[in-house]
Amino acid sequence: MRAELLLLVIVTFFGVVFSNEGIICSLCKGGLTGMTNSIQSNYTLMRQMGDSISQACGQVPNQQQRKACQLTLDNHFPLFMKTFVQQPTTSADEICKGMGYC
Secondary structure: OHHHHHHHHHHHHHHHHHOOHHHHHHHHHHHHHHHHHHHOOOHHHHHHHHHHHHHHHHOOOOHHHHHHHHHHHHHHHHHHHHHHHHOOOOOHHHHHHHOOOO
16 A cells, blocks of 8 residues: 555656646646545655655656656645645645646
């Protein structure tokens, strides 16, 4: 389950580097919808996800893509987590719009 969640998050963040805006929006909403159901009540898991994604960004072989991954994570992951903690009923659409993907 954790691996699936991590994969969804990574796909969403890498969408910024590899895709156009429509696909990025779809990936963001699809990934968040699945994750929302699994992690809203588990703050420890949210924190572990942030750490895992940061480590995954560091493993990207292409330096430009690695920097883009980390920049995206730095810019959007705190908002994403804050929204989950403070507004657990916020929809995936609203979160993705707030991060600028839709």
